[in-house]
Amino acid sequence: MEDVPRLRADATPPAWNGYLLTVACPCGVVFERWITPWDAELDLLRAVGLN
Numbered sequence: 001m002e003d004v005p006r007l008r009a010d011a012t013p014p015a016w017n018g019y020l021l022t023v024a025c026p027c028g029v030v031f032e033r034w035i036t037p038w039d040a041e042l043d044l045l046r047a048v049g050l051n
């Protein structure tokens, strides 16, 4: 069975001020984004369509 290349997401353990989200592409590019608790809340609100 062949492995399909895919993005691999990882995150540091949440701290009081957020956590670091890293997304690794199979080609070697790594995206990093610091997610604050406020970002997470906005994403959640967006996900449930409340804003």
Ligand SMILES: [Zn+2]
Pocket: 025, 026, 027, 028, 029
């Ligand atoms: Zn890539």
